[in-house]
Amino acid sequence: MEQIKKVNPVPFFFIILSIAGWYFSKMSIYFIAGEVITRLIRDGVLVLALIIPIAAGMGLNFAIVIGAIAAQTGWLIVLNYRIPGYGGILAAAGAGAVISIAAGWLIGKFLNRVRGKEMISTMLIGFLGTSIYQLVFLALYGTIIKCRNPEILLSRGIGVRNMVDLEPYRNTIDTLWNINTRGINIPVFMILIVSLFAAAIKYIMRTRLGKKIQATGNSPESASRIGLRTDRIRITAIIISTVIACFGQIIFLQNIGMMNVYTAHMNTDIFSCAALLAGGATIREAKIRHAFAGIILFHTLFIVSPQAGQNIFNNAALGEYFRSFIAYGSIAFALFFNMKREK
Amino acid sequence: MIKTIKNNIPQFLIIIFAAVLFITTLFLGMNTKDLVNDLVTRIFMNGLLALSLLPMLRSGAGINFGLPIGAVAGLIGMVISIELGFKNFSGFIAAIVILIPFAYLFGYLYGKLLNIVRGNEEIAATFAGFSFVSLMCLFWAAAPFSHPQMMWPIGGKGLRPVIGLKNFFGRSLTGLWNFSPWGINIPLGLILLFSFFVIIFIIYSHSRRGIAMHAAGKNEIFTTLSGIDVDKVKIESVIYSTILAAAGICIYAQSYGFLELYEAPLMMAFPAASAILIGGGNGTKTTIAHVFLGILLYQSIYLLSTPVANAILIPETTEILRMIISNGIILYALFSGSKVKYGTD
Numbered sequence: 001m002e003q004i005k006k007v008n009p010v011p012f013f014f015i016i017l018s019i020a021g022w023y024f025s026k027m028s029i030y031f032i033a034g035e036v037i038t039r040l041i042r043d044g045v046l047v048l049a050l051i052i053p054i055a056a057g058m059g060l061n062f063a064i065v066i067g068a069i070a071a072q073t074g075w076l077i078v079l080n081y082r083i084p085g086y087g088g089i090l091a092a093a094g095a096g097a098v099i100s101i102a103a104g105w106l107i108g109k110f111l112n113r114v115r116g117k118e119m120i121s122t123m124l125i126g127f128l129g130t131s132i133y134q135l136v137f138l139a140l141y142g143t144i145i146k147c148r149n150p151e152i153l154l155s156r157g158i159g160v161r162n163m164v165d166l167e168p169y170r171n172t173i174d175t176l177w178n179i180n181t182r183g184i185n186i187p188v189f190m191i192l193i194v195s196l197f198a199a200a201i202k203y204i205m206r207t208r209l210g211k212k213i214q215a216t217g218n219s220p221e222s223a224s225r226i227g228l229r230t231d232r233i234r235i236t237a238i239i240i241s242t243v244i245a246c247f248g249q250i251i252f253l254q255n256i257g258m259m260n261v262y263t264a265h266m267n268t269d270i271f272s273c274a275a276l277l278a279g280g281a282t283i284r285e286a287k288i289r290h291a292f293a294g295i296i297l298f299h300t301l302f303i304v305s306p307q308a309g310q311n312i313f314n315n316a317a318l319g320e321y322f323r324s325f326i327a328y329g330s331i332a333f334a335l336f337f338n339m340k341r342e343k
Numbered sequence: 344m345i346k347t348i349k350n351n352i353p354q355f356l357i358i359i360f361a362a363v364l365f366i367t368t369l370f371l372g373m374n375t376k377d378l379v380n381d382l383v384t385r386i387f388m389n390g391l392l393a394l395s396l397l398p399m400l401r402s403g404a405g406i407n408f409g410l411p412i413g414a415v416a417g418l419i420g421m422v423i424s425i426e427l428g429f430k431n432f433s434g435f436i437a438a439i440v441i442l443i444p445f446a447y448l449f450g451y452l453y454g455k456l457l458n459i460v461r462g463n464e465e466i467a468a469t470f471a472g473f474s475f476v477s478l479m480c481l482f483w484a485a486a487p488f489s490h491p492q493m494m495w496p497i498g499g500k501g502l503r504p505v506i507g508l509k510n511f512f513g514r515s516l517t518g519l520w521n522f523s524p525w526g527i528n529i530p531l532g533l534i535l536l537f538s539f540f541v542i543i544f545i546i547y548s549h550s551r552r553g554i555a556m557h558a559a560g561k562n563e564i565f566t567t568l569s570g571i572d573v574d575k576v577k578i579e580s581v582i583y584s585t586i587l588a589a590a591g592i593c594i595y596a597q598s599y600g601f602l603e604l605y606e607a608p609l610m611m612a613f614p615a616a617s618a619i620l621i622g623g624g625n626g627t628k629t630t631i632a633h634v635f636l637g638i639l640l641y642q643s644i645y646l647l648s649t650p651v652a653n654a655i656l657i658p659e660t661t662e663i664l665r666m667i668i669s670n671g672i673i674l675y676a677l678f679s680g681s682k683v684k685y686g687t688d
Contacts, residue, residue: 121674128670159659
């Protein structure tokens with residue numbers, strides 16, 4: 001099939017909006033750069049988690065929310081047993097990874113039954129997982145699950161507090177090897193960690209497994225005809241994605257330093273997907289560079305838009321609404337744009 | 344009998360669950376009359392939102408996850424009605440009349456979009472709805488309305504997120520022709536209007552266009568061959584669904600007494616979808632009976648679980664439980680409705 005490859009207009013759109021927003025917001029470019037670097041290490045791994053399911057032909061994996069929930073469960077376990085410092089971070093990541101593997105396997109099984117409707121399914125799986133997670137920590141903690149740390153317990157004796165402090169883990173790994181130039185703080189260690197995940201994904205895609213994932217994504221029929229077990233490959237892809245998302249949320253919360261127990265994971269899917277698409281990815285093709293370019297573009301726009309709204313229309317709320325429109329709108333556009341092209 | 348149960352496992356589980364909840368509330372000493380009163384009102388105030396999914400289901404456009412688009416049209420109708428100074432029942436009727444052109448336009452454009460993504464309607468509709476709601480947030484914040492009871496009290500710019508309808512048309516329909524035999528409150532006006540929409544739908548589905556719509560849902564290729572423009576029929580069903588959703592939000596808001604703008608309609612599609620699925624709705628085969636049974640079961644569980652959750656001292660569980668049932672049933676429907684069978688190994 002000879003087809004002229006159309007240029008994806010989304011990144012250009014974001015570039016123009018970001019520049020216009022920056023111009024009207026009158027923000028210092030150093031400030032924006034500093035903020036973008038912070039977002040790059042906060043959200044980087046979460047966005048990277050989306051790449052492998054897209055390669056496997058499953059579209060945007062909104063179920064990375066489940067990975068985020070696993071991470072939060074990991075943090076709550078660590079807080080419950082009061083494991084301090086680096087050991088605590090590792091324990092939280094480990095516990096989260098175990099949950100992610102189990103959950104990813106279940107999600108993968110489910111998605112194999114609803115082929116063609118993976119995206120809406122992952123979205124609803126995210127909602128369902130959220131409810132179950134909320135039920136566990138609101139109703140079972142303090143009753144069935146034994147509370148060992150009364151500081152995170154609600155005063156009624158059942159349920160975890162809405163907000164828990166991750167202060168003991170803050171400023172640990174994210175202040176390692178910091179470099180300060182022109183007021184921009186560059187956390188070298190964390191940049192290395194995010195790059196490590198990017199490299200790992202790149203490596204996975206070059207291994208036999210990666211080739212199998214790509215074959216499944218290109219054409220599940222011909223992949224199974226040459227003897228690939230596409231169901232298992234798709235499950236593996238989702239497990240990897242969920243585990244990476246879990247590590248991503250561990251990093252995100254560690255960097256912020258506190259956790260909104262019942263809501264912190266919500267919208268991680270929307271913002272991560274929107275960022276990836278802003279970088280030029282589609283629902284059929286996503287690369288590492290799309291993730292990084294996307295985070296830079298999307299978050300630049302995110303940082304400048306409230307101030308730009310204030311300066312242009314004298315109304316900061318407009319900028320806030322505008323950025324949530326951009327998040328939803330870029331996903332909607334990508335869906336329609338891709339599906340139209342495929343017809 | 345056993346076969347019926349086997350085919351409708353979730354429905355039976357939910358009926359059993361509702362029965363258990365009901366018995367528990369009896370033990371807790373709840374006033375049954377109050378519960379029945381609430382149930383009647385809630386069924387009819389949410390009924391049209393669930394019914395609004397029917398035209399699109401019948402035409403094979405799937406569950407209307409873009410219901411917020413219709414809801415926004417309804418909100419526009421109500422806001423304009425208030426702005427123009429209409430009060431009481433005429434305010435409600437004005438809102439319905441005003442929303443129709445908006446819902447028609449939105450439905451037409453939305454239907455055009457859905458025709459592009461045929462086969463993947465669910466996810467595309469979800470994000471069409473999400474992005475439209477967030478786009479309309481800009482409209483609510485900047486639109487040139489001026490009625491002081493709708494605007495932010497300080498600054499006077501932008502609409503409030505929640506507008507009380509008490510001074511406009513709050514409960515104007517729910518309170519119409521009320522009567523209470525044996526202490527049970529029957530909102531006759533509300534029931535009559537809902538019945539009106541149901542009868543219109545029944546007449547429509549027996550008309551030429553209704554039959555064409557259903558045929559398009561059942562077999563697209565066959566319908567095209569018999570000379571029917573499937574694209575057009577589908578758009579028509581989307582417009583119909585959108586208008587019903589817009590009217591549905593008006594009925595809901597006047598019963599509830601508050602108009603909720605901005606991000607309030609964002610998740611509105613999911614409870615309506617799950618209600619129709621709990622009732623046993625299944626793609627193009629969904630009927631009015633599924634809507635009724637679904638809304639009855641859904642609202643019963645919602646009402647009965649509140650006192651039980653309060654009794655065990657964890658009131659948040661009501662909402663969480665409702666969400667679990669709601670999203671669980673939609674997932675179940677996706678799971679059992681998918682045509683691709685397991686096992687390509």
